Amino acid sequence: MTPAMATSRTLVAAILTTLSLGALGCKDDQLKGAQAEVQKSQIKVTVPTVPAFEVPAVRDDGSHTIKELRVLGRKYLKAEITVHGIILWAYDCATAVGQPGEAPEAVLKRIETDPTICRRPTFLLGDTADTPAEKAKSVVEIPRSPTAAETKNLPKEELKAWPSVPPYKVGDEVLVTGTWATGSPHGENDTDGLLVYQSMKNITQNWETPPPTPEQAGALAPATIQAPPH
Secondary structure, eight states: OOHHHHHHHHHHHHHHHHHHHHHHHHHHHHHHOOOOSSOOOOOOOOOOOOOOOOOOOOOTTSOBOHHHHHHHGGGGTTOEEEEEEEEEEEOOHHHHHOOTTOOHHHHHHHHHHOGGGSOOOOEEEESSTTOOGGGOEEEEOOOOOOOHHHHHHSOHHHHHTOOOOOOOOTTOEEEEEEEEEEEOTTSOEEEEEEEEEEEEEETTTTEEOOOOOHHHHHSOOGGGSSSOOO
């Protein structure tokens, strides 16, 4: 082999080696894919500490808040308790049964004629005046005054045993004593709990249920007095 031929072979070999390495490099780059433009952040995020959940406590006067009953209501089922709150809404029969354009006098006359068209008095209690209705609790079986027809027709003994009727309005601060339950004797129901009325202290109006008279003490529970079912 002549020196010229050897030199040619060496040159060809060098070219082939360079091409092979270039091809391998390209293939390797293709397998790697494009480099991500977004790099991992080096910023450390500090997560705030989860606040401790505190169960609402019984008030100093022994009464319970609506918030406590929403959390621990089942603990007090069938127990007699006193609840503190602000009246957010109160049922008004005339407003509820009145027809569009009906005169107020006509509504009252219908109620006097048939008091069963009214639902039994009830109101909603909240811890504050701006408590949402969905976070309030119902007080049910609140005594009402006898109608004119009842005053005329019911036995005197029954009228004497009629429970004391509490004064109240929306915005009043009250302490209501009753039985915490999921249902009342006359069909009010709430699986999360409601208060079946027994007595009340209206702090705003400076009124408190008086001690029962002998007739009231000897009668059945107010909810079972033989008055019209409303």
